[in-house]
Amino acid sequence: MNFFINGFTYTIASAAASGGGGNPVSFNFYTYIVQIMSFLILVWIIKRFAWKPLMNMMEKRRQYIADSLAQAEQERNEAARIKQEYQEDMHRARLEAKSIIEKATQESEQRAAEILDQARRETEKLKLAALAEIEREREKAVSELRLQVVNMSVAVAEKVIKQKLDIQGQEALIDQFIQEVGDRPC
Amino acid sequence: MMHGPIIWHLGNITLNGKTLIMTWIVMAFLIIMSIIASRRLTSGTPGKLQNFLEWIVDFVKSLISDNMDYKKGAPLLSYLLTLIVFIFFSNILGLIPNVFAPLFHWIEFAQLNEILGDVLIASPTADINTTLALATLTVILVLVSGIRYKGIHYFHHFIEPIPVFLPIHLIDFGAKLMTLAFRLFGNIYAGEVLIAAMLMIPGFLVAGTLIPMPVWLGFSVFIGAIQSFVFTVLTIAYISQAVTSDS
Numbered sequence: 001m002n003f004f005i006n007g008f009t010y011t012i013a014s015a016a017a018s019g020g021g022g023n024p025v026s027f028n029f030y031t032y033i034v035q036i037m038s039f040l041i042l043v044w045i046i047k048r049f050a051w052k053p054l055m056n057m058m059e060k061r062r063q064y065i066a067d068s069l070a071q072a073e074q075e076r077n078e079a080a081r082i083k084q085e086y087q088e089d090m091h092r093a094r095l096e097a098k099s100i101i102e103k104a105t106q107e108s109e110q111r112a113a114e115i116l117d118q119a120r121r122e123t124e125k126l127k128l129a130a131l132a133e134i135e136r137e138r139e140k141a142v143s144e145l146r147l148q149v150v151n152m153s154v155a156v157a158e159k160v161i162k163q164k165l166d167i168q169g170q171e172a173l174i175d176q177f178i179q180e181v182g183d184r185p186c
Numbered sequence: 187m188m189h190g191p192i193i194w195h196l197g198n199i200t201l202n203g204k205t206l207i208m209t210w211i212v213m214a215f216l217i218i219m220s221i222i223a224s225r226r227l228t229s230g231t232p233g234k235l236q237n238f239l240e241w242i243v244d245f246v247k248s249l250i251s252d253n254m255d256y257k258k259g260a261p262l263l264s265y266l267l268t269l270i271v272f273i274f275f276s277n278i279l280g281l282i283p284n285v286f287a288p289l290f291h292w293i294e295f296a297q298l299n300e301i302l303g304d305v306l307i308a309s310p311t312a313d314i315n316t317t318l319a320l321a322t323l324t325v326i327l328v329l330v331s332g333i334r335y336k337g338i339h340y341f342h343h344f345i346e347p348i349p350v351f352l353p354i355h356l357i358d359f360g361a362k363l364m365t366l367a368f369r370l371f372g373n374i375y376a377g378e379v380l381i382a383a384m385l386m387i388p389g390f391l392v393a394g395t396l397i398p399m400p401v402w403l404g405f406s407v408f409i410g411a412i413q414s415f416v417f418t419v420l421t422i423a424y425i426s427q428a429v430t431s432d433s
Contacts, residue, residue: 027315034206038210047264052264054224
């Protein structure tokens with residue numbers, strides 16, 4: 001505090017001492033020259049330390065922004081191109097899928113028809129075989145039956161002969177009987 | 187401040203010691219600030235200091251491009267930036283209370299006790315020699331720019347429309363120098379005189395007299411900014427007159 005009061009009194013004292021005298025506009029050649037040189041040196045130093053690097057940085061940032069914008073533009077174009085390509089691919093894939101499905105459907109239909117056809121033929125064949133088998137079985141049964149009838153006839157004949165051996169006149173009848181049995185279909 | 191200039195004697199040479207010391211304080215401050223700023227420069231997101239500096243650069247750039255073809259003014263950008271910053275901080279320096287004053291009371295060397303032992307430190311721009319030096323540099327720049335872009339034809343405008351007008355053109359040219367120098371000097375010197383006068387009000391520390399001081403200090407900051415702007419704009423305007431072809 002003491003210092004400040006000293007300072008204030010100093011100012012007042014010095015101001016009072018000057019008493020408003022003394023021309024404030026006092027040209028001093030050497031001061032003038034030194035001020036010119038000082039300012040030029042200041043310009044040089046600050047230009048080197050502040051303005052040049054600062055402007056370089058601003059230029060660099062401007063360049064960076066310009067580059068970024070250009071790059072963004074390029075990437076947008078690229079994205080648009082890729083999107084178009086993708087859409088074309090999608091379209092092509094869809095068409096392809098459609099054609100594949102169509103083809104598959106056609107093939108499967110054809111195949112189904114073939115299978116049905118084959119099955120029909122197979123059944124036909126089986127039916128024929130079965131019919132033939134039946135025929136054969138029938139033949140076999142007929143021949144067996146015929147043999148049985150013959151045996152039975154022989155047995156009946158034996159019995160008849162044993163009982164009525166005397167009945168000579170009946171041979172023709174027996175023959176006829178046998179004939180009839182043999183002709184009858186079973 | 188109110189007493190006569192403090193004179194340094196170096197042989198036959200006399201120098202205004204206080205003005206030089208104050209100029210060097212401003213220079214040191216600006217150089218230190220620029221070194222601090224240049225260390226943290228980035229082309230990415232700028233910091234606060236860099237933001238401020240870039241704002242100044244853009245401001246002066248727009249002043250140039252408003253007045254002339256920017257390509258012709260671009261080489262002067264660094265000079266003009268230094269000019270506006272130097273004048274502004276010079277003007278402000280005179281408003282700062284010198285809290286270190288007591289430390290210098292004992293230093294007799296180069297009369298530092300008288301220069302820095304005052305409560306108020308003077309603006310370098312409150313000395314006509316500083317403002318005249320800056321105005322001279324402006325006039326030299328006008329001449330150099332004019333000759334650079336128009337060659338010998340530049341001097342033709344001194345005798346237009348007829349050679350009789352030569353004296354008037356010469357006065358006009360000298361008036362540019364004088365008005366630049368005295369406008370700045372007068373504004374800042376007057377501001378400091380008023381501050382000194384307020385300090386002489388009896389009972390300075392009484393609350394009632396404390397009110398005008400901050401008001402005037404705030405106004406002086408405004409004046410300091412305006413004067414640095416005016417000096418720079420006029421420099422740009424004079425150079426643009428010199429480099430712009432009349433046809």
